[in-house]
Amino acid sequence: MEPSEVVAEYKYGFFDPEKFSFKTEKGLTEETIRQISHIKKEPDWMLDLRLKAFKIYKEKSMPKWGADLSSIDFENIYYYGKPEGEQAQSWDDVPKDIRNTFDRLGIPEAEKKFLAGVGAQYESEVVYHKLREDLEKKGVVFLDMDGGLREYPEIVKKWFTKIIPIHDNKFAALNTAVWSGGSFIYVPPGVKVDLPLQAYFRINAKNIGQFERTLIIADKGSYIHYVEGCTAPVYSTDSLHSAVVELVALEDATIRYTTIQNWSSNVYNLVTKRAHAYARSRVEWIDGNLGSKITMKYPAVFLMGEGAHGEVISVAFAGKGQHQDAGAKILHLAPNTTSQITSKSVSKDGGKTTYRGLLYVQKGCRNVKSRVSCDALILDKNSSSDTVPYMDVKENDVSIGHEASVGRVSEEQLFYLMSRGFSEEMAIALIVRGFMEPFVRELPMEYAIELNRLIELSMEGSVG
Amino acid sequence: MLEIHDLHVAVGDKEILKGVSLTLKQGEVHALMGPNGSGKSTLSYAIMGHPKYTVTKGSISLDGKNVLEMPVNERAKAGLFLSFQYPSEIAGVGLASFLRTAYNERTGSKIGPMEFMKTLYEKMALLKMDKDFAKRNVNVGFSGGEKKRNEILQMAVLSPKYTILDETDSGLDVDSLKIVSEGVNALSGPNMGVLIITHYQRILNYIAPDFVHVLVNGKIVKSGGKELALHIEQHGYDKVV
Numbered sequence: 066m067e068p069s070e071v072v073a074e075y076k077y078g079f080f081d082p083e084k085f086s087f088k089t090e091k092g093l094t095e096e097t098i099r100q101i102s103h104i105k106k107e108p109d110w111m112l113d114l115r116l117k118a119f120k121i122y123k124e125k126s127m128p129k130w131g132a133d134l135s136s137i138d139f140e141n142i143y144y145y146g147k148p149e150g151e152q153a154q155s156w157d158d159v160p161k162d163i164r165n166t167f168d169r170l171g172i173p174e175a176e177k178k179f180l181a182g183v184g185a186q187y188e189s190e191v192v193y194h195k196l197r198e199d200l201e202k203k204g205v206v207f208l209d210m211d212g213g214l215r216e217y218p219e220i221v222k223k224w225f226t227k228i229i230p231i232h233d234n235k236f237a238a239l240n241t242a243v244w245s246g247g248s249f250i251y252v253p254p255g256v257k258v259d260l261p262l263q264a265y266f267r268i269n270a271k272n273i274g275q276f277e278r279t280l281i282i283a284d285k286g287s288y289i290h291y292v293e294g295c296t297a298p299v300y301s302t303d304s305l306h307s308a309v310v311e312l313v314a315l316e317d318a319t320i321r322y323t324t325i326q327n328w329s330s331n332v333y334n335l336v337t338k339r340a341h342a343y344a345r346s347r348v349e350w351i352d353g354n355l356g357s358k359i360t361m362k363y364p365a366v367f368l369m370g371e372g373a374h375g376e377v378i379s380v381a382f383a384g385k386g387q388h389q390d391a392g393a394k395i396l397h398l399a400p401n402t403t404s405q406i407t408s409k410s411v412s413k414d415g416g417k418t419t420y421r422g423l424l425y426v427q428k429g430c431r432n433v434k435s436r437v438s439c440d441a442l443i444l445d446k447n448s449s450s451d452t453v454p455y456m457d458v459k460e461n462d463v464s465i466g467h468e469a470s471v472g473r474v475s476e477e478q479l480f481y482l483m484s485r486g487f488s489e490e491m492a493i494a495l496i497v498r499g500f501m502e503p504f505v506r507e508l509p510m511e512y513a514i515e516l517n518r519l520i521e522l523s524m525e526g527s528v529g
Numbered sequence: 530m531l532e533i534h535d536l537h538v539a540v541g542d543k544e545i546l547k548g549v550s551l552t553l554k555q556g557e558v559h560a561l562m563g564p565n566g567s568g569k570s571t572l573s574y575a576i577m578g579h580p581k582y583t584v585t586k587g588s589i590s591l592d593g594k595n596v597l598e599m600p601v602n603e604r605a606k607a608g609l610f611l612s613f614q615y616p617s618e619i620a621g622v623g624l625a626s627f628l629r630t631a632y633n634e635r636t637g638s639k640i641g642p643m644e645f646m647k648t649l650y651e652k653m654a655l656l657k658m659d660k661d662f663a664k665r666n667v668n669v670g671f672s673g674g675e676k677k678r679n680e681i682l683q684m685a686v687l688s689p690k691y692t693i694l695d696e697t698d699s700g701l702d703v704d705s706l707k708i709v710s711e712g713v714n715a716l717s718g719p720n721m722g723v724l725i726i727t728h729y730q731r732i733l734n735y736i737a738p739d740f741v742h743v744l745v746n747g748k749i750v751k752s753g754g755k756e757l758a759l760h761i762e763q764h765g766y767d768k769v770v
Contacts, residue, residue, distance in 0.1 A: 476580065481617035483601035484577050484610075485627075485683065486634030495622055495630070499666070502621030 075356075076522070077170065078329055080298035081162040083270045085188070088146040091272070093139065095119060098242055101145045105211055105245070108218065118231045118241035125235040131421065132359045132390040137333055142274045142305055144243045146188040152209065153193050163187050170296065172265050179511055180292075181260035182207045186277055187267050189245040200258060206251040207262055210278045213249025220251060224280055228311035228367075229339050237337045240276045240309040247277030247308065252287040252318070261290040261323070261509060266306075268297035268332065274305040281311070283318035283346075290321040292512065296356070299329040303358065306332055312340035312348060316370065319347040325512060327519065328356040330386055336362040344370030344399070351507050352379040354389050355519055363421060365394035368402035375404040380504040382523055383416030383448070392421040392453075397433045397463075408439035409501055412448035413524075419451045420469075428459035436466045442500050443473050444493065494524040530554050531576075531609075531691045531722060536587035538568075538575045545571040547747035548587065555690055556719040560733055560758060561726045563744035564766045569726045570614060572744070573695040577611040578604055591691070606635055608690030612680040612697050619667035624679070625649060627667050628686050635687045652685040656712045674705040681712045691722045698732035710735030730762040743769055 087104060089097045098119055102112040127134055150160040156173050157164075167173060167185055176183045182196035184207070191209035200207075206217065214221050231241045248264050268275050283289050297304060306328060314320045320340065328334055334357040340348040350364035366375030377393035395404040410418035420439045441450035452469050474496050482492035498505075498520055505513045531553040538546040545568045553559055563569050575582045576589060578601040589596040591607055599607065619627065629645045632638075640648075649663055656678050668676055677697055684692055694713070698706055713736055717723050725732060733741075733755070741757040742749045743766070751757065751769055761769055 475617070478617045478619060480577075480579050480601060481613065482619070484605055484613075485631040485687070486602050486605040487631065488602050488634075489600075491630070491634075495627070496619065499619050499621030 075299060075329060077296035077327065078299035079169070081166055081269050084149045084160070084162065085146050085270070086149045089144055091141060091143055093119075093142075093144050093243065097144055101243060101245065104147065107214065110222070111214065114226070114231075115242050118238045121232050122235060122238035122242055125232070125238055127235060128361070131361050131419070132388045134333070134335075134359065137303065137305065141302070142272055143270070144274050144276070145245055146270060146273050147190050148187050148192060150192060152191055152212075154195055156193060159193050163192055166267060166269070167193070167265070170265065170267070170294075172263075175263065175511065179260060179509065180263050181258055182262040184209055184248050184262075184264040185267070186246045186264065186275075188270060188273055189275065191246045196262070203256050204253040205256060205258060206249065208249045210244065210247040210249045210280065213280065217249070217251065220282065221249070221280065224282060224311065224313055228313065228341050229309055229337050234337060236307045236335045237309050240278060240307050240337070243274070243276045244278035244309065245276060247279040247310075248281070248291070249279070250281040250289065250291065252283045252289045254285040255287060257288040258290065261292045263292045263294070266293065266295040268304055268306065268328075271300050272302055272304060274307065277308045279308065279310040281320060281322070282313045283315060283320045285315045286317040288319045290323065292323040292325075292509075294325045294327065296327050297329045297332050300331050302331065304332045306334045306336070306357075308336045310336070310338040314340060314342045314346035314348050314373075316344045317346060318343075319349075321349045321351065322364075323351040323353075323508065323512070325353045325516060326356055326360065330356065330358050332357045334360040334362065336360075338362065339365040339367065340375070341367050341369050342373040342375055345372040346370065347374045347376075349376040349378070350393070351504070352377065352391065353504065353516065354379070354381045354391050355523065357389075358386065359388045359390070361390045363392045363394050363423070365396070366404065367396045367398055368404065369398050371399045371401045373399065373402045375402070376406075378407045378504055378507055379409070380501050381408075381410040381418045382520070383410070383412045383418045384523060385414040385416060388417045388419070390419040390421060392419075394423040395425070395435065396423075397426040397430045397435070400429070400431045400433070402430065402433055404435045406435075406437040406439070407503060409504055410439075410441045410450055411444065411497055411500065412441070412450050413444035415447040417449050417451075419453060421453045423455045423457070424465070426458040426460050426463055426465075430460050431462040433460065433463040433465075435463070438468045440469070440500070441471045442497065443471065444497075490524065494521050497524060530592060532588075532590045533576070534588045536572070536575065536589065537585045538571055539583050539585050540571070540581055544585070545747055546575065549744070549747070549749055551742065551749065553691055553722040553724055555722045557740070558717065558723045558725065558736060558738045559740045559742065560738040561724060561742050561744055562728070562730070562758060562761060565728065567744045568747045569728075569744055570695055573611055573693045573726055576693060577601060577609060602634070605687075610684050610687055610689035610692045612677075612684060612692065612694045614696040614699065616668050616676050616680055618669045620669055622667050623663070624665055624667050625663040628683060631683070632686055649686065652682055655685065655715060656682055657708050658682065673700040674702065677701055677709055678705065678712075681709050685712065685716050688716075689721065691724070692717075693724045693726065695726045696728065697725070698727055698729065706732065707735060730758045733758045
């Protein structure tokens with residue numbers, strides 16, 4: 066077998082029988098949107114917002130830059146699918162097939178060991194949701210977005226689409242029109258959530274679109290770490306995942322948002338993520354992209370208040386048939402703000418990675434400090450990597466550092482490791498692991514172990 | 530026994546070694562001396578199997594097995610060790626976990642991190658290395674002396690049958706040279722053969738060779754005992770040839 070024919074094992078590619086209690090027709094019309102809103106018993110203002118977004122979605126053209134999206138067949142997608150059963154607070158109440166799936170993904174076990182709360186979304190709806198009781202008592206809110214809209218309409222109304230406006234881009238408009246599921250989190254002033262909250266997104270059916278919507282508000286001086294993971298079965302037809310995530314870090318708050326994206330190789334992953342960071346707050350996107358056919362995602366931090374800090378640490382791994390077009394956006398909109406972007410990408414077996422970044426400093430924002438570093442590792446001749454770092458700095462009194470590197474595994478490094486008994490495959494895997502270490506060390510230990518294992522799996526069959 | 534017979538090695542079209550024969554037994558210390566460009570390092574790379582060095586003629590066997598047919602990692606597992614003149618840096622990889630994997634590959638065991646640390650700290654103490662060393666990334670930010678000491682540490686952990694020290698003395702100050710040499714002396718014994726490749730006689734003041742060979746222009750032109758090294762020190766390579 067040729068090395069390029071070897072496809073690394075994807076252990077999450079299994080699927081359950083499709084059991085929907087309701088599914089819209091294929092394709093997207095105003096009627097589809099009315100159905101979604103109706104089944105969710107939403108207030109009129111949300112339906113109006115959805116319809117307005119749909120109009121903008123239709124008017125907006127596809128992005129003229131970035132990855133090639135021309136083969137997405139928007140007519141061949143189910144935009145909403147409600148799995149059987151109702152949202153449960155106990156895994157015992159989750160339908161058996163779905164429960165088994167999340168068991169295989171290790172979610173209930175992780176919840177017991179090291180998480181403060183879990184939300185599990187299956188197709189379009191969150192099927193399980195639970196927050197540790199003591200946090201509930203402290204006033205922490207962790208619901209699915211639909212629950213958030215029902216129980217905290219005022220907060221939702223205040224922030225929904227305020228961080229990412231409907232017209233921001235075509236896919237943000239699409240998400241606003243058909244959104245379902247996702248997380249709604251509110252952390253009261255001064256409350257530190259000691260363990261991560263995790264959401265897990267699972268697509269099971271063929272040709273389904275998943276459009277979750279997440280809003281996290283960290284009130285003054287609070288701390289929250291949110292972790293999301295995602296997988297799907299491998300199908301010969303494509304699926305679409307297009308999420309919108311809005312974060313608000315009020316004064317002195319910290320939000321850390323960790324993503325381990327491991328979609329199967331038939332999923333288009335087109336996600337808009339943005340945070341508003343107020344004075345002295347801190348927002349960190351820890352963004353890992355391992356899976357999907359195409360990803361376009363550039364987590365953003367708007368530094369709105371003095372002393373705010375924004376950070377994006379990302380890795381992208383592109384294998385056969387994959388294009389990871391990922392990066393970061395930092396906008397310095399207040400003086401004395403700081404930021405750091407660290408991007409690492411690995412491409413192999415014909416995969417392609419693109420780092421696309423924007424660093425903006427508004428005029429008058431003095432004493433801004435920023436550091437951007439992006440490194441790419443290309444493992445074979447068929448693979449490639451691009452770097453597109455935009456900088457738009459309107460103020461002189463700033464300190465900005467930028468470094469970029471593109472490299473291959475050197476013959477000398479390989480020889481050195483092999484002279485110590487490592488096989489060629491082990492040696493390359495070790496080098497890749499070391500290359501990604503600045504990202505991995507940011508993860509909670511359990512995820513770090515999992516990620517290292519995933520990297521090793523992805524590296525199998527690297528050597529012909 | 531490591532037997533090198535009539536070895537010819539080329540880099541690209543250029544022949545560097547033109548028929549080198551040498552036999553190294555466990556328990557013996559050989560020194561291979563020679564001026565710059567004589568092919569000393571080429572010999573060490575060829576023995577270990579660097580892909581840039583092509584063996585065009587001759588043989589290398591290790592305890593009767595044909596070394597030239599083995600991939601580099603199999604040579605290591607069979608008991609060959611090369612202490613590099615310029616060791617590679619491996620960013621993001623901790624020395625302890627790197628060495629544990631190497632140890633497990635070499636010995637075929639599956640020793641866990643805790644148990645391994647005991648062995649590692651023992652060997653580090655021998656080389657007067659601080660425990661913090663184990664936490665650092667492989668060779669990243671190491672000084673020249675630290676890199677060389679780290680090579681000998683790896684030798685200590687992997688307990689090879691045959692060790693090649695490629696210009697281990699170059700770039701070492703006297704104190705470091707002493708520590709490294711004492712380390713080699715403590716570790717070499719009846720079970721390890723050592724081939725010291727060096728330009729200068731200096732290291733041989735600390736590690737006494739049983740045999741000295743002089744390599745000039747790709748050929749061993751003279752072999753003898755310890756006194757040959759001193760002779761070279763006094764008279765230079767020109768007079769020996």
